[in-house]
Amino acid sequence: MEWLAEYTMFLAKAFTFVVVVFLIVSMIAALKARSKREEGTLTVVRLNEQLQRMTEKLENAILNKSALKALAKTRKAKAKAKEKASEPGKRVYVLNFNGDIKASALDNLRHEVTAVLELATEKDEIVVKVESGGGMVHAYGLAASQLVRIRDAGVPLTVCVDKVAASGGYMMACIGDKVLAAPFAILGSIGVVAQMPNFHRVLKKHDVDYEMLTAGEYKRTLTLFGENTEKGREKFQEDLENIHRLFKSFVGQYRPQLNVAEVATGEIWFGTEALEKALADEIGTSDQYISRMIHEADVFEVHYVHRKRLQEKLSAGMSAVADRLLLTWASRFHNQRFW
Template sequence: MKEFFKYVLATIVGFLAISLIGIFLMFIVFGAIIASADKEITVADQSMLVIDLSQSIVDRAPNDPFEDLELPGIFSSIKTIGLDNISESLKKAANDDRIKGVYLKLSITNGGFASVEEIRNELIAFKDSCDKPIYAVADQMMLDQKGYYVATVADQIVLHPEVTLDFRGLSSELMFYKNALEKLGVEMQIIRGPNNKFKSAVEPFMLDKMSEENREQRLVYMNSLWNHMLKGISEKRNISIEKLNALADEAQTYKKAQDMVENGLIDAAKFRDEVLDDMREITGIEGTEGIPVVSVKDYVKVPVKGHSKKYSRNKVAVIYASGEIGTTVSADEGINGDKLGKEIRKVRQDSSYKAIVLRVNSPGGAVFDSETIWREVKLAAEEKTLVVSFGDVAASGGYYISCPADKIVASPNTITGSIGIFGQVPNFGELMNDKLGITTDAVGTNEHSNFLSLMRPMTPYEKQRMTNYITIGYDTFLSHVADGRGMTKEEVDNIGQGRVWSGENAKEIGLIDEFGGLEDAIKLAVEMEGLEDYRTVALPALTSPFEEMFKLGGNVKARILKSELGEKYRYYEHLKKATEMNGIYARMPYDIYLN
C-alpha cells in the first residue's frame, strides 16, 4: 500500500510539474506574440524592399501570430508570403522615396506557376512605373526554374559562385499505390464517369504506371507551361528559345555559377560581400554601413503618403476560395461548401457590393460541396457582375464552382479543366480477415441494409447504383459548364472527360476568357460594372491574431510534421488525402508538383 501511494503521489507531482511548465511556456509564447504585435515598424531612408520567394507563396497572407515564432520541434520554420501583400507593397514602393530598389531573395520557390506569373507581372509593372532597380540574388545552394523565371525581369541576376541554376525543363512524377495496397490486402473499388478516360485521380490505385491518356494530357500542359516560360525568359535575357532548349537539354544543374554567366543565363557570380557593395551603390550608402531593408510582411503595414485610396461607398468583394473542397475541411485547410456559400450569399444580398471577384485556387473535391457553392455563384452572377480569377489551379470542383461567372480570368500557366467525376470505395475485407485475423458479420432489416460496406467487395447491384449516380453527376457537371460558357454539352464533353489543361490551352478551347491575375480580374469587374470609384473588401474576414492563438492546438500536429519533413510533407499530405477518399468526387487527377 505504501508503494501504491508513493507512485500515486509521484504521478500527481509529475502532472502538476508538466502543467506548470506548460502554463509558463504559454505565457512566454503569448508575451512574445503581444510584444511582436506592439512593435512599431519604421522604414529608413535608402532602404531596399525584400521579396523572399523561398517562403511559401499563398494568395492571401494569414493573420498567424505564430509564424515568426520559433520553438524547435513544435513550430515549422516555413514562412508564408501573400500575393496580396506583394502586389500592395510594390505599388507603394514605386512612389516611396525611402525605397531605392527591390531585392529578390531567391532559392527554391514555394509556389505554383500561376503565382510566379503574377509576381513576375507585378515586378514588370513596378519597373514600368518607376526607375528603381530590381536586384535578384540566389546564395542558398540552388536557384530553381520558377525562381529563375521571376528573376529574368530583374536588372541584375547574381548567383553566389557555388550556387547552381536548376535549368533542365519540366518533369513530373506520380506515386502508384496498387502493389502496396495488394500486399496490405486493400482493394480500391473505383468507378469513373462515362468516357472519363483522362480522370486519372484513381490511376494510382488501379495501375502501376501512367495510362497513355494520362501521359498525353500531362505532356500537353507541361509543354504549354514550359514554352510560356521560355518565351518570357527569351524576351528578357535576349537568348533564343532554341538555345534555351539546348541548354535545358544539357541540364545546367550542378554546373558552376560562372558557367551560367558565360552562357548568358545570369549576369554575375558574386560573394555576399560583393552583393552588399552592389546594394550600397543602389541605395547610395557610403563606406561599410549596413543597408536598411524592409520585408513585404512589414512594409505592407506602413502607410505611404499619397498611396491610400479615397473612401468609396461602392464595394467590390474579393472572395477567396483556396484548398480542397469538402464538407469535412476546416476553414483554415480548405473550402467548406456551406461556409463559402453563405459568404457569397451575404454579398449578393448586400446592395453596397456592386461586383464580386471570386479567387479560386482549388483542385476540387466533394461533389456535394461543389454543387452548393455553384448554386450560390450562379444566383450571385444573376444579380451582380461576377468575375472569377484562377490561381495556380482551378480544376474539377474548382472549375465546377466557377463556370457560372460572367468572365473567367486565368494565367497562361494556371492548371484547369479536369471536368469529370469519379467514385471510390475501399474494401478492407482481406486486410482485416487474412492479414489481421479480424472477421466481420452483419445483419439487416432489408435486402440492401448493408449497402456499400467497407469490409467486402461491392455487389453488382451496388456497382450499378453508384455508376448511375456518377453518370448523372457527370451529366450535371457538363450541363453547368455548357450553360455557363455558352456551349453545348457535346462540346464540353469533347474537352472534358477529366482532362487537365493549362490556362493557355483553356483559352483556346473556351474554358476561360482572358489572361491575367487577381488585379486584372478586379479591374475587369469594375470596368464591366462601370464604377468610377470603388474599394475592395477581402472575404471571408481573417481571424484575429488572438483568435488564431486559441486554434493553436489543432495546428500543432501539422506544424511538427512540416518542421520534421520539410518539403517532403507534401507526400505525406497526398497519401493521407488519398487514403481518406471514400465517396463521389469532382477532383483533379493529382496534386501537381513540377520539377
C-alpha cells in the same frame, strides 16, 4: 504563535479569494472569446490605398523633389474631380476561396457573399479568386451555390484562376460571367472519381467474419470489409454516372458556349489550352486584373475571419498536410509534369 496562525489563515483566505476571482474572470473571458469566435470578424482592405502606399514609398526612393511635387499636384486634381462627381463610382469586391478536399473555406465564403450582397449593385463587380483541385461533391455543390447567389442578384461576377480550378473547383469557376486563367493554370477535370480498398480476402484468410445489416436494397453498395457483389458495383457506377451527368448539366447551364461533351472527360487543360476549349474567357492573372480595376474603381478585399481554438488549428493543419499529400500523389498518378 497565535499571531502566526492568524496570519496564515488570512493568507489562506486571501489566496482562496484570488483563485475564485481568477476562475470567474477566466470563465467570462472564455465565454466572450467563444462568442467572438462563433461570430467571426469581417475585415475589409481598400486595395487602392494599399497600392498607393506602396507606390509612394517607391516614388520617394527614386524620384526627385520636383517630380514628386508634380505627381502630388496631379493626384490632388484627380481626387478633387472625383469628389465632384454626382454619382458614386464603381466598386469592386475581391473574395478569396482556397479550397481543400472538404471545401473548408466554404463557411467564410458564405459570410463574405452575404455581406457583400447587402451593398453591391448591378454597377459594381465581385471578383472571386478560386484555387481548388476539387473534393467532396456535396461540399463543392454548396460552395458553387454561393457564387450562384451572386449571379442571381444580378451583380457581375469575375472568377480568376491563378493555379488550379479543377473538378469541384471548376464547378465554382464556371459560374463566373467571365473566367480569367493564368497561362499555366489548371482547369477542367469535369468528372467524378471514387475509390476504396477492400479487405475481405485478408479477413477471410485469417478466419474473421464480417457482418453488415441494412434495410433497403442499395443502402450499401460497396464495402471495405464485406464481399462486394457485381450488382453492388453496377449500382455504385450508376451513382457515379448520375453525379457526372448533373455535373455536366451544371457546367452547360452557366457556360453554354462550351462543348461539354468534348471536355467532360475528366481531363485537365492549362490556361492557354483552356481558352481554346472555352473553359476560360481570357488569359491573365488575378494581379493583372485587380491592378487594372484599381485604376478604374474602388476595390475592396473582403475576408471573413473565423477564429479557431488551438486544437482546431492543429486539426486544420494536419488536414491541409493530408490534402497536399493526396493531391501530390494524385498528380503523379495522372502523369502531370512540373518544372
